[in-house]
Structures are given as C-alpha cells and as structure tokens.
Amino acid sequence: MQQLVSTTSSQAIHSGKTSTAADSDVCIIVEGCYPYIAGGVSGWIDWLIKTQPDTRFSIVTLWPRPTTLAPKYALPENVVSFQHLYLQDFGERPVIRQRRPNNTDAFANALGAFINHGGSAELTGVMAAFKTLSETVDPQVMFNSPVAWDIVRRMYDEAMPYSSFLDFFWAWRALLGGLFATLEFKLPKAAVYHTISTGYAGVLAARAAIETGRPAVLTEHGIYTNERRIELLMADWVADTVEKGHALNDPRLDLRDMWIRAFEAYARTCYEACSDVVTLYEDNQRAQRVLGATSRQLSVIANGIDLARFASVQPPAADVPPTMALIGRVVPIKDVKSFITAAHALKAKIPNARALVLGPTDEDPGYFAECAQLVADLGLDGTVEFTGTVNILDFMSQIHVCVLTSLSESQPLVVLEAGAAGIPFVATNVGSCREIIEGRADEQPPLGAGGIVTDLVSPQQIADAVAVLLSDPDKRRHYGETLRTRVSQTYTSAQAVASYKALYGRLIAAPTSATLAGTPHR
Amino acid sequence: MVIQSTPATPGNIPVGASTMIGTAVIAVPIMLPAFVTAVVESGLIYAYSKGTIGWSALLTGHIAIVGLLGLWVAQVGRAKRNAAMPLVTAIAVAATGPIGAIAALAMIAFSRPAADDHLLLAAWYERIAMAVDTDEVTQLYDQVATGRTANLSGTSPPAFASIMETGTLTDRQVALGVIARSFHPDHLPALMLALKSDEPVIRVQAAAVATKVRSDLRALVDRLAGAELQPMPGTTAAVNAASQLRSCLASGLLDEGDRIRAEIITARLSVTPALSTLTPPRSRAHLPKTPVVEHHAIEESLLRASQFARLRIGRRLARIDAHEHYRVRRAVRDLLPSTSASTEAQ
Numbered sequence: 001m002q003q004l005v006s007t008t009s010s011q012a013i014h015s016g017k018t019s020t021a022a023d024s025d026v027c028i029i030v031e032g033c034y035p036y037i038a039g040g041v042s043g044w045i046d047w048l049i050k051t052q053p054d055t056r057f058s059i060v061t062l063w064p065r066p067t068t069l070a071p072k073y074a075l076p077e078n079v080v081s082f083q084h085l086y087l088q089d090f091g092e093r094p095v096i097r098q099r100r101p102n103n104t105d106a107f108a109n110a111l112g113a114f115i116n117h118g119g120s121a122e123l124t125g126v127m128a129a130f131k132t133l134s135e136t137v138d139p140q141v142m143f144n145s146p147v148a149w150d151i152v153r154r155m156y157d158e159a160m161p162y163s164s165f166l167d168f169f170w171a172w173r174a175l176l177g178g179l180f181a182t183l184e185f186k187l188p189k190a191a192v193y194h195t196i197s198t199g200y201a202g203v204l205a206a207r208a209a210i211e212t213g214r215p216a217v218l219t220e221h222g223i224y225t226n227e228r229r230i231e232l233l234m235a236d237w238v239a240d241t242v243e244k245g246h247a248l249n250d251p252r253l254d255l256r257d258m259w260i261r262a263f264e265a266y267a268r269t270c271y272e273a274c275s276d277v278v279t280l281y282e283d284n285q286r287a288q289r290v291l292g293a294t295s296r297q298l299s300v301i302a303n304g305i306d307l308a309r310f311a312s313v314q315p316p317a318a319d320v321p322p323t324m325a326l327i328g329r330v331v332p333i334k335d336v337k338s339f340i341t342a343a344h345a346l347k348a349k350i351p352n353a354r355a356l357v358l359g360p361t362d363e364d365p366g367y368f369a370e371c372a373q374l375v376a377d378l379g380l381d382g383t384v385e386f387t388g389t390v391n392i393l394d395f396m397s398q399i400h401v402c403v404l405t406s407l408s409e410s411q412p413l414v415v416l417e418a419g420a421a422g423i424p425f426v427a428t429n430v431g432s433c434r435e436i437i438e439g440r441a442d443e444q445p446p447l448g449a450g451g452i453v454t455d456l457v458s459p460q461q462i463a464d465a466v467a468v469l470l471s472d473p474d475k476r477r478h479y480g481e482t483l484r485t486r487v488s489q490t491y492t493s494a495q496a497v498a499s500y501k502a503l504y505g506r507l508i509a510a511p512t513s514a515t516l517a518g519t520p521h522r
Numbered sequence: 523m524v525i526q527s528t529p530a531t532p533g534n535i536p537v538g539a540s541t542m543i544g545t546a547v548i549a550v551p552i553m554l555p556a557f558v559t560a561v562v563e564s565g566l567i568y569a570y571s572k573g574t575i576g577w578s579a580l581l582t583g584h585i586a587i588v589g590l591l592g593l594w595v596a597q598v599g600r601a602k603r604n605a606a607m608p609l610v611t612a613i614a615v616a617a618t619g620p621i622g623a624i625a626a627l628a629m630i631a632f633s634r635p636a637a638d639d640h641l642l643l644a645a646w647y648e649r650i651a652m653a654v655d656t657d658e659v660t661q662l663y664d665q666v667a668t669g670r671t672a673n674l675s676g677t678s679p680p681a682f683a684s685i686m687e688t689g690t691l692t693d694r695q696v697a698l699g700v701i702a703r704s705f706h707p708d709h710l711p712a713l714m715l716a717l718k719s720d721e722p723v724i725r726v727q728a729a730a731v732a733t734k735v736r737s738d739l740r741a742l743v744d745r746l747a748g749a750e751l752q753p754m755p756g757t758t759a760a761v762n763a764a765s766q767l768r769s770c771l772a773s774g775l776l777d778e779g780d781r782i783r784a785e786i787i788t789a790r791l792s793v794t795p796a797l798s799t800l801t802p803p804r805s806r807a808h809l810p811k812t813p814v815v816e817h818h819a820i821e822e823s824l825l826r827a828s829q830f831a832r833l834r835i836g837r838r839l840a841r842i843d844a845h846e847h848y849r850v851r852r853a854v855r856d857l858l859p860s861t862s863a864s865t866e867a868q
Contacts, residue, residue: 162669166650223723230727233699234734240703243665243672246679248696252669256699283722290691332733337777344778370740370777377779407729429725456717456729 024058024080025508027190027208031062031201035073041196041221044303046073051497055504056080058188062201064088085185087178087200091143107133108151111176112158115258118265120272123203124210130183139184143177160253164241171255175262182207192217192507195270197224199263202270209273213513217276217503219301221410222431223287225267232259267291275510276503280411281432282440301500302432303411304493310420313396315477322470324426325356325399327392327414328406331364335428336371338405338459344378345463350470353383356399360389396421400476401469406430407456419487424479425451426465428458439486450483552607552630555594559587559615560623567620588616604641682712686719694724702731705738707772736775743770743784764791 028034028049034042049057058081065088075082110125133142142148152172156165182204193216195205202218209216232238238259244250253261271277271293278301279285285298316323324346328334336357343355361368368386375384387395402418402425409431416436418425427433437451452465469476563584570580591612598605607630614622648654656664665671680689685697698716701709713735716728746763767788770776776784824833 164650226723226726229695230730233695233727234702234731236703242670245672246682246700247673247676248679248685248693248700250673250676252673286721287723332737335729335733341778373779374777377777377782407733408726430722430729456725457732458717 023189024056025190026052026055026192026194026504027058027060027188029060029062029193029195029201029205029208031197031199033196034059034061035071035075036061036067036069038072042073044221045196046076047493048500049076049079051493052501052504053078058190059083060085060185060188060204062087062204081188083188085181085200085204087181088174090177090181090184091140091148091173104133104147104150105154107147108154111151111179112155114269115155115175115262115265116159118268118272120206120210120269122265123206123269123273126179127183127207127210130180134184139180143180160255160258162242162252163254163258164239167239167241167255168258171258175259179203187211190214192504194219195274196221198267198270199224199228200266203266206269206273209275209513215275215507215510215513216270216273217278217507218270218274219278220284220288221280222408223284225263225291226287228263229260232256232263264291271297275507278503281435283432283435284410301496301503302491303413303416304491304496305413305416305420305487306493307420307488310393310396310417313393313421313423315422315480316398316400320398320400321352321354322350323354323356323399324401324403324466324470325358325395326403326405327418328357328359328404329363330357330359330361330368330371330386332367333407334359335405335407335457336367337374338457338462339403340371340374340378340380340384341459342403342405342462342466343380343384345460346466346470347380347383349463349467353466353470355380355384356395357384357386358390358392358395359387361386392417396423399423401426401466403462403466404428404430404433405459405462409433411436416487416491419450419480419483419491422477422480422484424469424476424483426462426469427451427453428456428462429453430456436486436491437483440490443486443490447482447486447489450479450486552611553627555591555608556611556623556626556630559591559611560620560627562587563615563620563623584619588612591615682709683715686712686715686724691721691723694719694721695727698724698727698731702734705735705773707769710773710775732775735773736777739770739773739776740780742766743776743780743787746787747783760791764788767791 028045030041030045033040034045036042049055053076055078057076057079059075059079060083062085065086066084107126107129110122110129114122114126130139133139133147137145137147152169155172156163156168160168178200182200185204187204187208189212190208191214193205193208193212193214195201195216195218197220198218202224205216205218208214233256235256238256240254240256242250242252242254244252244254268291271288271291274297276299277288277293277297278299279288280300280302282300285293285300288298289295324343326334326336326339328336330336339355339357343353346353346355357371372386375381396418399418400423402414402423404412404415404425404427406412406428407430411432412427415425415427415433419436425433425437427437434453437453438449439447452468454461454465469479566575566580566583569575570577575583591608595605595608595612598608607626610629611623611626614626616622618625649656662671682697682701685693689697694716697712701713713728713732716724717732719725719728746767767784770784771781771788821833821837824830
C-alpha cells in the first residue's frame, strides 16, 4: 500500500508536538533479533530507524535470557532508549515465606481464559488480577510460591488432566514465566508501540495499548504464529503423553496443543489490540484474518530497494556460459540441495550450463558439507560453484537467470535486486515471490511475468524453467525487463519510507484512548 | 526449580499422578507379634507368681521370647523392609518384659506411619520423574488409569491425501505434524499435495516437513551405513533394517548419494533372500538383471561371510548377465534351488 505523507502528520513528527508527553515517538518491540542478528528483520529495523531520522525511537528487545552475541548494528542517533526483556529469567529468586494471598482463584481464572482464548478483554483481566496479587506478593517470589503451585494445579485439572503433570508443570513454567515477565516489565513511554511480531512481543504491545491508551501497530514479515505452530507440530522435544494415533480431532489436550493454543491466543490478543496490522505481501493477510485481524486493520507495505545501486549492471557478454545463480546463505531453509539437483537436470539439457551459489557457507557447516557431497555424488564439480560471501554486484553481469529454491521466505530482497538489474527470476512459490514475479491481482496496467514460479522441492521444474529462459534469449530479456519495470513501480525504498512516515504521523497524532482503570503507567 | 515450601502429599497430588500411588505401599505387620509377646510374657509372670514355674523357667522363657523377636527383626531387615518398629519392640520386651510389649502395642496404635509416607512419596516421585524403569504392564496400567490410551471408540481418521484436498486448515496442519513425527512412504502423496497447496501456510509447513523427513531418513541411512553396525544377512535384525531402508528408498526424498548408499546397504542385508530366489535361466532372455551396485554389495557380503560357493555362483551369473559365453556347470546347478530348467546359457 502506498500512501502520501499528509502535511499535518508530517508536521507532528517533525515538531515533536504530539498528543502525549512521550519520551519517544515510537517504541519498537522486537523478539530475538535486533540488534544482535545480522540481516532479515534486524536489517529491516535498522533501515526503518535510519530512514525516519526525525522520529525518536525507543527499543525493547526480547530474549530468553542475556545473550552472548555481540551487537551487529550500532544504534542510530535517533534511538533514545534501549531495554532488554528476558523471558526465561523470571522467578529465580530464592523462595521466601510470605503471607498467602486469598485471591488466587481470580488470577487462575483470568490466566486460564487468556491462555486458552486470548483477546484484549482477557489480557485486561490478567493485568488487573496480576496487579492486585502483586500488592500482596512480589511477582517474582509469587512464581516460586504456593500461589503458583495452586494455580498450576488448577489449570492442569481444568485444561488437560489426561496429560503428564510433570511435563505440564515445566511447560507451564516456561510459558507463563515469559508472560509474567512481560506483565511485570516497566514500559518505556512512547506515543506509538510498534511490535515486529506477535508472540510475547505482541503481548507486550497489547499491554502497552491497554495500559497507556496509545496506539499499537504490528508489522509482520512472516506469520509468527505459523512459524511457532510448524515448529511445535514437528518438534521431537515436546512430549506426547496422550496416545492419539492418527486421529486429528481427539478432544484430549496434550502439551503440544497447549503451546499452540497459547501462541494463537497471544496472536489473537495482539491483532485485537493493534490499530494497524501491516505485512509485506497480501498472501500473509489470509493467516492474519484467521486469527481475528479485520480488513479495517490490514494493510501492505512492501519492502523496497535502492534502484540506483543496480542501474549499472550490464547483461552477460556473449562468451559467458549459460549461468544460473542462487543468491543466499547455504542453509537448509534455502533448500540448496534442490538447486544442485536442478543443476544436474539442467546439465542434461544444456551441457555447458554453470550454477553459482553466491552466499556464505559457514552458517551451517554440516549442511554445506552435505551440499558439497551431493555435488560430488552427481559429478557436478565443474558445474556448481560455491563462491562464499561476495559482493553480488560483481557477479550480476555473469548471471543469465537467478534462482530461489527456498522453503520459506517473506519478501526476499534478492528477487527485487535481480529485478532491478533486469535479470529474470525462477523461484519457488513461497512468500511474496509470485506477487513480485507475476504481479499483484490489482496491478494496473498488468505487466505480465518477470520469471517463472515453481512448486517447492521440485528440482526438475526448476531445471525446466531455467532451460526455457537460457535457450530463449528474447524471452529472457523480456522477462528481465518486465521484472525491472515492476520493481521500479512498486518496490522502491522511497515508497516504503513514505508509507511508514505517514503511518507514524497518523498514529502519533491520534488521541489517547481510555486506559485500564487503576493501572498506572509504570 | 523445586516447590520447596509445599511438600507433595497424596492430598495435593494432581489427579493424573495420584492414581499411581497405590502400587508403592510398604507395610510391616507388627501388631500380631507384639500382642502374642505381651500375652506369653504375662502368662509366664502369672505362672511364676502362682508358683507353677520357677525363676529359672521364667528367665528361660523370657530369653526365648527375646530371641524369637531378634530373629523376627533380622528377617524384616533381610527383606529390606522398615525394621525400626520391630527393633524397638524387641528392645522394650527384652528390658521390661510384658510391659515393653504392651508399650510397643500402644506405640503402634497411636503412631502415624510417617516413615512409610516418606518412602511412598519417594517411590511416587521416582516413578513420575521416570528415574526408575517400570515394566510394560505397569506402564499400560498407568496409561489406562490416566486415560492416555488411544481412543478406540472414535471414528477412524480419513485418508491424509483427502484431508489435504478437502480438509480444514487446522486438520491439514495437524496431519502434516503427524506426518513429520511418524513418516511412512504411504504419506508421500499427501505430502506432495500439501507442497502444491494453494494455501501458503500449508505449502510452507509441507516444505518444512519434507526437510525434516529428508534429514531423518539421512540419519537412518547413516546409522545403518557403518559396516560394524550392519546385522548379518538373513537375521531378523537384517530383515527389519532392510525393510526400513526400502521405505527410505520408496519415499523419494533421499539425496542421490544417500539413495545409492541405501541401495547398497539394502542389497547387503538382503543377500540371502536374493540368492535363494534365483532360478537357473532358460535362455539369455531370462537372465536376471541385477544392478551393478547390488552385485558388488552381494559379493562383499558373501566374502565377509566366507560363503565362497555362493560367491562363485554369483560371479558366473554376473558373467552370463554381461553376455559372456559361459556354461553353468552341474555343481552350480545343484546348488541352485530349482533344477527344472535348462542350464545351457549359451
């Protein structure tokens, strides 16, 4: 979605005169990445902050416990505060005998409703009960006290009496420890709370909206709840204590169900509490709607790139052998093995074809070794080349077709970068690849295809598609030009910057809503 | 973290766990021996006071009773049961005769079995912490008692492939989870449908499942690849391992290198059945067409097992297979399971 910055909201940002006496204009809430992980969402946050130089940011970064990682990004000058929230450190103080509060039932009921269903009203109930209880017992001590024991027993008896109590107990500790930490955390003052995912970060943003009356906004790159669900459904570390066989609708809840339910509840709460739910591409909105986001809240702000950087890229010279390239890290999620197998199939059609893998190989040495072994097994030593980390601009003039075999992506910048350089793309049907390569349904005028989209884990389809483009120079050039036109029309950095400037301006200028009665802004 | 301030007692053990306690009760019968001791000791004193028995008989009887109590204590101790109360009873009787026995009875009547509670809880905790092995019957008892066994009264689940085509989003996601955790080659059509789903969420999950399954299969092949770990051909373990590997091969999810390794290992493990099913060829057209890798694997396995006669047969059949002029001799014919067909190959 492209929006122009209104004069009023622009002035509100630049003058700093907002409707609240906030310490910062925008509080970014992020889980498990910025500023300690390079690339991906971290890179995007760095870009966002730097491209909004007149907006004052505070940052809350959520981690399980203190990380040993060194920061990969220096905080820009417009970041006025930076705080850590550790989810798994809650309740580790020594047990101290204290007077037992008599209102644990209300808290247990509120927690049960929140964990099972989620929602703003349910979170408000938990916050109120937590506050009342905190007046009698320190929350950290409470977590190691008979109060917690009473609550865990009640929740077990009500939610999943068929499951293993021991496993439930530890799962409860992990799940609610994070929630308690999120409830106890001292919120920085801000005019807008901007979370980059649902989960605990989403709960914190929802709490901020309820507690301060200021708007909360969510930008989801991938759908966090789906990622957690996939992880949990496949995880071997989650004990299956109820024998369900292949039955899909067994009503007896097990630990796996509890985890998934909790994350869905967190997402539902976040969607309900946020005034705006932004994502990178339309396909994501289907999953967001399933968990309660409404059309009124939903919008798309696509990532963009700097076109000028790729303007000088020339098409490959006549003596360059037919070359396809995968630009990315050599890690399982990129499914580099499918790329290698596709190279094997391509070689049968175009014997002098070359396949480049442009990206770091040291992130998952075991997987890289497997890929190298596959290259040897398939006799592709002279065909497939791993370059390691390189400046892709140095290679783009040698590439006829770019390939992406990923199993999961949100909006891969590499497709935009290849498009900016006029290189056609063959990509698996993940994230927004189809949207970028074939255009959105509402594209006006329709530009046509800028490449070919294939099924996932289909090396033969990829090889066939690449062979078509390598053997037909006119089609290849046409697709490359189409992709370049689409990227320049829809996916520039300037458009994304303007959209966020407008969004922040509108939300900063928004009036403060009614807050949770009796809950001070801590 | 330990719940230190609230010791676990049967009263506050949750429903699912409290059903396990009944099997761990440790009890020692004390009341009857103490009662008998009190009666006999009193009888001896009564008889002595009436002049029926003398001092020496009284003392002898008392020593005999204390001796019996000592044996009882030793027996309880040997049985690794709690011997504290029997020992107290024996000492009390030895010191004070019938008064000690009556005091022991009173102690038993008014004391709470705290020591037994402690042991009971310790046993329960070890059970739920899975710190001790339990036999299959106990495990099944626990599962039934806590309602964790499969629900056999429900309807059978629909085929996963049809779920991928017409099921709800949630059903499709759960089915993919089941496939990931317990993959079988029969799940492959459902997985392929999921990879092509119109629903992005399903496509991504299916891709993650395919990756996990591929990784699991590779690990299985790795496990069976070490020669020292391979069971000898013809054993039950070999049959099972070969069956697992055939499932891996049928999945279509193995990398090329892994697929070749799996084929070789499968051939090694299946060598005896493969030779036993060979029949003499009637003509060149009927010659068995065995893959080269399998020939090498079979030969290696036969050498390892010192089955040289079979090795010679295999090599001759391989030469015939390779269109070399060769005559299968009588010795070979006799070793083969069927002799009905002509042995003249060329």
